[in-house]
Amino acid sequence: MGRWPAGAQERLQEAAIELFTERGYERTRVAEIATRAGLTERTFYNHFADKREVLFPGQDRFIADIREAVVAAPAEQAPLDAILAAFTAGSDWFDQRREAAQRRRRILDAHGDLRERERAKTAALGEGIADALRTRGVCDPAATLTAAVAVAAHQLAAARWSADPRHGALKDHLRDSFEELHRTARTW
Amino acid sequence: MGRWPAGAQERLQEAAIELFTERGYERTRVAEIATRAGLTERTFYNHFADKREVLFPGQDRFIADIREAVVAAPAEQAPLDAILAAFTAGSDWFDQRREAAQRRRRILDAHGDLRERERAKTAALGEGIADALRTRGVCDPAATLTAAVAVAAHQLAAARWSADPRHGALKDHLRDSFEELHRTARTW
DNA sequence: ACCAGCGATTGCAGTCTCTGAAATCACCGT
DNA sequence: ACGGTGATTTCAGAGACTGCAATCGCTGGT
Structure with missing residues (x-):
């Protein structure tokens, strides 16, 4: 394993669900999801093909x-x-x-x-x-x-x-x- | 009726089919479709909700x-x-x-x-x-x-x-x- | 201990889709 | 002539997504 905390994908999913619930899907930026998961927007796209796919x-x-x-x-x-x-x-x-x-x-x-x-x-x-x-x-x-x-x-x-x-x-x-x-x- | 040539929607559809056939869907820009139809990109979006919808x-x-x-x-x-x-x-x-x-x-x-x-x-x-x-x-x-x-x-x-x-x-x-x-x- | 390889992450620049608001234009009925 | 109407245009911008190169630090071999 690498030096980074494990489970990046899961953290992104949870962050996305939280934010979508709080503010709605449209009003949530991909960068916000990534930040809440302690990652960057670019990393989000390393894990998911697009914004929808996280769900x-x-x-x-x-x-x-x-x-x-x-x-x-x-x-x-x-x-x-x-x-x-x-x-x-x-x-x-x-x-x-x-x-x-x-x-x-x-x-x-x-x-x-x-x-x-x-x-x-x-x-x-x-x-x-x-x-x-x-x-x-x-x-x-x-x-x-x-x-x-x-x-x-x-x-x-x-x-x-x-x-x-x-x-x-x-x-x-x-x-x-x-x-x-x-x-x-x-x-x- | 207005002063513009009629059938803008149809012209956009035909232009889109042509370009998609020639270059493929991804390599075709919405602006190109509009130009071939004698219109602007913004007008395309007045007629279709998004790029796919033209099909x-x-x-x-x-x-x-x-x-x-x-x-x-x-x-x-x-x-x-x-x-x-x-x-x-x-x-x-x-x-x-x-x-x-x-x-x-x-x-x-x-x-x-x-x-x-x-x-x-x-x-x-x-x-x-x-x-x-x-x-x-x-x-x-x-x-x-x-x-x-x-x-x-x-x-x-x-x-x-x-x-x-x-x-x-x-x-x-x-x-x-x-x-x-x-x-x-x-x-x- | 040193070093190269590796996988995950990042920074950055850029393209393209799509939107909102205001302006333009000519045709229409009055 | 004149305002109303509807389609089109212009402009500026947000935001999704991508390509590429760099970074980081763990891993295994020497």
């Missing part, structure tokens, strides 16, 4: 994990079941960060630029899953369509989990959402 | 049209049928612009920023349709899920239409995609 830590890792889990699922498992299992596998991590997720969501919802980035990430997740399904031998258009509904169900589950006053586990909301997906699909 | 003319109008068409569809029509009908209604407009659509697609695919904007527009379309379905009395989660698959099917149809060497009409690709959607949904 999506580990998102690419998450997408890659889901993709790999879907690819590695048992061959006899139905596509939607494999995807549900993949989502469920990592759901504890989120349960331990409910409050942070809510803070983050409030910031995201308040600004169009950030929603745009989130939508892009969501779309990337869908494409990743579609890729994984193709690797499993599911061919288009089923791969694309299945990935799309799965992501929609995941979004739904995440929204309910975040708003749930009873603090139910994410995996339970996922189970419910996928269950409702099956019911809804029967009407199509 | 999405009328997209918001399209989304609004689809939403209204879905709301206005016969009450006895199934949600997916209403959406398919809405897409089909405006499909001629696209058929008359195949080549422009392909040029545009090549630019979009070449740059991440632009794909991000496109994904945001697609997501907005989905949310608009979900809203329309709720107006029709379809309640969540069915509204959200149905809108999501419909948009996915639309994307699929558009992609095939654009790549179709036989120049088939968009409405036919839409019909096929929604047909396949029904078949796929049965396996869920």
Whole structure:
């Protein structure tokens, strides 16, 4: 390790969340985030591609994990079941960060630029899953369509989990959402 | 009308497409687009919210049209049928612009920023349709899920239409995609 | 102990996107 | 003729982001 205090990336993320909450996303300069984290603006850009990206830590890792889990699922498992299992596998991590997720969501919802980035990430997740399904031998258009509904169900589950006053586990909301997906699909 | 030549917006769009094709999106300055259109940079920003938006003319109008068409569809029509009908209604407009659509697609695919904007527009379309379905009395989660698959099917149809060497009409690709959607949904 | 390599951080200069405010211009109806 | 109107322009500036070179001090080899 170097001589600098470790965890620069994490410090930048925390500083960003604080400032975005205090003053809003637009009124916060990148230089301010860096200063609060004890770093410089230039260093911020060494860690994040742009100002928005600081609010999506580990998102690419998450997408890659889901993709790999879907690819590695048992061959006899139905596509939607494999995807549900993949989502469920990592759901504890989120349960331990409910409050942070809510803070983050409030910031995201308040600004169009950030929603745009989130939508892009969501779309990337869908494409990743579609890729994984193709690797499993599911061919288009089923791969694309299945990935799309799965992501929609995941979004739904995440929204309910975040708003749930009873603090139910994410995996339970996922189970419910996928269950409702099956019911809804029967009407199509 | 004013003393200025009409169609400033269209001229800016054409100039942008030309320059993006010649030099690429990143290497083209907004000021250059404006100059080629016989205008100034500031005027560009009077017409478009940002540099990307020049590649999405009328997209918001399209989304609004689809939403209204879905709301206005016969009450006895199934949600997916209403959406398919809405897409089909405006499909001629696209058929008359195949080549422009392909040029545009090549630019979009070449740059991440632009794909991000496109994904945001697609997501907005989905949310608009979900809203329309709720107006029709379809309640969540069915509204959200149905809108999501419909948009996915639309994307699929558009992609095939654009790549179709036989120049088939968009409405036919839409019909096929929604047909396949029904078949796929049965396996869920 | 000395030194070269290395990774993280920094300073700086510069480009480009995007915005706000005020001015200009010619057409319009009165 | 005259003010209203709407599109365009000018100007000045903030702020996001990048390229490049320099710095710092830890690490391992000698």
